[in-house]
Amino acid sequence: MLSPSTHYKEKASSYELTVRIIQAQNIHGTDLVTKPDCYVCLWLPTALTDKKRTKTIWNNANPVWEETFHFTIHSLVQNVLEVSLHDEDIGTADDHLYTVSYDLGNVPLNEPVLETFTLNKEFEEELQVEFDVVSISETRKNVTTNGVLVCPEMLALEVAVAKHRKEPFKMKTELVLTVKGSYETERRISLNSNSILERSSHEKVVFHFPRDFGTEMTACLNRVYSPFDVTFSNEAENDGINQTTVPLSLLSPMENDISIQLPAVEVKPLEVKIKIKECPEELDVRLGFDLCDKEKIFLQKRQRVVAEALKNILHLDKNLVGEEIPVIAVMATGGGARAMSSLYSHLSSLQEMGLLDCISYIAGASGSTWTMSKLYEDPKWSQRELSESINQAKEHVTKKKMSTFSMNRLKYYRKELQQAAKDGQKTSFTDLWGLMIESMFYKGKNESRLSEQRAALENGQNPLPLYLAMNVKSDKTSTLDFKEWCEFTPYEVGLLKYGASIRTEDFGSEFYMGRLMKKHPEPRICYLQGLWGNVFSLNLVDTWYLTTQLDTFWDNWVKDRVNDIDKEDIMQRRETAHLKTRLFTPAGTVNKMLKGLLTNRPIDGEQQNFLRGLHLHKDYHQQAQFTTWKDSNLDILPNNLTPLADNLCLVDAGYFINASFPPLLREERKVDIILSFDYTLDTPLLSVEQTCTYCTTQGICFPRVSLSDEERKTHKECYVFKDEDNPNAPIVLHFPLVNDTFQKFKEPGVPRSPEEMPDGDVDVTGVWSPYFLTNFTYSEQEFDRLMKLTRYNLLNNKELIIDTLHAAVQRRKARNHCNGKYKTQKKSQFIKKS
Incomplete structure (x- = not known):
């Protein structure tokens, strides 16, 4: 049962929409010899009907149809009708000429609107359509919404x-x-x-x-x-x-x-x-942008642990209380076995410095999630020495991986995938990859589930783990054009920008209209590890972007052309419409083939879409939470967004930014300090710079990352990024994977002897580094040197971390003082007026 504060009720009505397809003019089509054979298709997904189409007018550049179609539409839903013009061909696929995307909010009640859409100015191609919306006599109904999504009765x-x-x-x-x-x-x-x-x-x-x-x-x-x-x-x-x-x-x-x-x-x-x-009104999908109740309860318990730890490490006279306690988080990037191993070292080093109990959140992506999901099998992992966990990781990283591909293991994979399919999972290569991860880094079958990690949070004894993935389109759309953050915790799985979450144990089950319709067993953790760290589900566009950081080729040569075709009179009379009328001109035949080749993800995996049956609110894009988490060029095209998708396509978040910042930047979490552990080999500053650019574009509080050319050439062990003018922006301490003073010092302040100098030679830069992404087997020496390097870099900046903790505490106290002073003034004004 969900708290009613997560959503609210709005009154809504139903209307009857009539669409009259009248005629088109000067249509050229694609045939060079004959005139086009035109027909029109109508698609209104919020009307719950299939596509409708007119008859075909053969061999005519000025076809007249005069056909009428009827739909029932909902007043609270964003209704966008797509009107597409096609040239029918005999023996081959029909040619898709144009599509007009039209916001039905342009049509006032009981006032027919005649629209003439300009399809091509050069050839004066036009399509004429009439719209009419009338009320249906009925009682207005209450509809559940969070301002972005609508769930009808x-x-x-x-x-x-x-x-x-x-x-x-x-x-x-x-x-x-x-x-x-x-x-x-x-x-x-x-x-x-x-x-x-x-x-x-x-x-x-x-x-x-x-x-x-x-x-x-x-x-x-x-x-x-x-x-x-x-x-x-x-x-x-x-x-x-x-x-x-x-x-x-x-x-x-x-x-x-x-x-x-x-x-x-x-x-x-x-x-x-x-x-x-x-049907019962209670929803199984939580609609709301606030933190879930269980996370709030956890934070209250964790605050006591953090306050005690800060008192000891900062030598405070008394405990911090309430809003005085800063929220400190760890952010870990991906990087395969390199990220998995390094995060063990960093967490152990924080424990060694007495700082691990100061941490409220640990966010991970890709390979770093493998460490997190393993640690949280032990409800008391942060209270134990992590040396044993590191030894276990070393055992698995240094062992040979040939058995992963043995005949017995392949038979095991097949059996497990068959069982997963029986349990309702949409099995794919991603699940096979998860089983391979289990084989490489576990002894035997791992039966643990993500929801079982709640035991490690019951008394606030460990930080809350946040696992990050990204929802994309499986084909026809690049990650450059569409991506949405998906957050996993032991409590919930949520799509951030829609304000929609489900219980973690229900992930993979079937939902409709916010209700759990068919319960499937929660997937084993290995399947989620494969999803979070699937280094193989890139398409060619993703690969191009990650290697060049250039998207001009995609924009200029492959993408469909989209133009705004609203006229001035439409803009003046628009009252309830929020979306512009857009014309889509599909790419040519060659470009279509190229687009399919570039965007296809042959080895990705699909998941049950828990937004199925929900609709976008007519004002969805005006909600601050939605625009804050706007991740996609398709956000202005509601028919292409996730509520109307059959499935989710969740992939490694590193395909966009190899970092796990987004869950920590939610305003509700109020994070003050982020210890950013970057495990990238060649570009140790790229993830934080990309995050800064992303946050600046989206209006998310994040410190400015500005580096000189000299700073880019010589990488430091730690960078401090903070915004003095914006106290709501977190302070970021960025620790890249670099080998600087470690070459000369084996411990902070302890120089190496001549005999020990080779131990400082750790290659984390070149293409011949033993820690490259797809290498999952290190020698013992390589593993030990990586552990010592990451430990040293953190310990060597202990004073910097403590100074930052002091600054965060002072900033919290100053903020509370200002808030308290403001409340006192407001109270005095109220008393005076009374």
């Missing part, structure tokens, strides 16, 4: 068939029931040759669908033929002709059944009973 349709018939069907027949826009979509009930229902149809068939969206049920009787039935080709044409449609919007929740007679070709009509029922 859900109803359940029960369908039952009479169990006995006196007159049997002559052939095997099935009843096909379809409710478009429902969770189930289609159900089939088989009838045997004696017209006695099979056991599967004794139970009632149920459909779950949104109220007030113009939903319809269609029912028809189809014969079931065997592949060897010689009469199939002759008689199949008669199936499905007698189709019955029932508008569910005309029915209200009722106690009694309604009988419907379905016509049958050979026998008397089949009697079907239907009933509409209310």
Whole structure:
């Protein structure tokens, strides 16, 4: 059960939309010899119907259709109609000429609007369409929303068939029931040759669908033929002709059944009973941008641990209390086995300095998540010496990995993937990679789950782990154009910009309209490790961007062209519309092939989309939380966003920025200091610079990262980035993976002897470094040197860290003093007025 404070109710109505496709002019098409054969398609995904299309006007550059289409739309939802023009071809795929994306908020109630869309100014190509929206007489309904997502009321349709018939069907027949826009979509009930229902149809068939969206049920009787039935080709044409449609919007929740007679070709009509029922209002998807209640409770407990640790390390006279306690976080980048090993060393060093208990959050991406997920199997890991954990990691990193690809292991992988598929997982190469990680870095099968890590947080005894992934499009769209942060904690999995989260144990289960519809077992942690650290699901565009940091090739040569075609009169009369009218001109045939090649992710994985059935609020892009976390050029195109996607496509966050800053930058977490551990080999400052650029663009508080050319040439062990003018921006202490003074000192202030100088030779820069990304096996010497280097770099900057802690405490006290003074002034003013 979710707290009601996470969402609220708004009144909403339904409208009837009429779209009249009138004509087009001067259409050139793609054929060089003949005139185009044009037709128009309409797609309004929020109306829960398939695409509709006009007839084809053959060999005509000025086609006239005069066809009318009807939709039911919801007043609180962002309704964007896509009107596309096509040139039909015989024998080959039809040519997609243009698509107009039109915000129906442009159409006032009861005032028809005639639009003439300019498709090509040079050739004066135009499309003329008329829109009309009228109210449907009904009572306004309450709808659940968080300002970005809308969850309409859900109803359940029960369908039952009479169990006995006196007159049997002559052939095997099935009843096909379809409710478009429902969770189930289609159900089939088989009838045997004696017209006695099979056991599967004794139970009632149920459909779950949104109220007030113009939903319809269609029912028809189809014969079931065997592949060897010689009469199939002759008689199949008669199936499905007698189709019955029932508008569910005309029915209200009722106690009694309604009988419907379905016509049958050979026998008397089949009697079907239907009933509409209310569904519970409680949601299983938490709609809200605040932290979940369990995290708030954890922070209260963790504050006591942090306050005691800060008192000791800073030699304070008394404990800090409440808002005086700064929030300190660790941010770890990816980097395969290199990141996994180095994070062990850094956490052990923090423990050695007495600083680990000062940490409230640990955020990781890619390889660093492998360390975190292993440590949190022990509920008291931060209270124990981490030397044993490092020894275990060393054992796995230094062992040979050939057994990972042995025949026995391959059989094990196959068996596990088959079981995962039975459990409801959408298995893919990502899951296979997770099993390989388990084989390389664990002894035997690891049965742990992410939700079980709550035991390590029960008393605030450890920092809260935050695991970061990125939701992208599986094909046709590059990561440059679309990416959304997805956050995993032991409590919740959430898509940040939508303010939508589910319980961690429900990840991988099926959701619809905010409700848990089909529960699947929570995936084992190895499958999440493969998802968080999948170094193989890059497409070619991602690879190009990561190696060159240039996106001009994609922008100039491959992307579809998108233009704003609003005219001045539209801008002046627009009242409720927020989105501009946009014209999409698809790329040519060669560019389409190139685009498919560049954006295809052949070895990525898909996950259940827990936003399925939810809609975007008509004012979604005006919400501060959504625009703050705007990650995509497609955010202005609601039909392309995740609520309308069939599945999530979650990949390694390093494909955009190899860092895990985003979860720590949520305003609700109030992070004061970030210890940034960067495990990148060749570009040790790139992740923090990219984060700064990203945050500046999105309006997120982050300190300015400005480096001179000289600073870029010679890398330091630690960089301090802070914004003196913005106390809400965290102080970032950035620790790149560099070998500077460690070459001459084996401990802080302890020089190396001539015999010890070779131990300081740790290659973390060149292309021949033993720590390259796809190397998962180090020698013992290589592992030990990496551990000593990262430990030294942190210990050598202990005083800098402590000074930063002092600064954060003083900043917190100053902020609280100002807030307290402001509250006192407001109280005095109130008393004076009274």
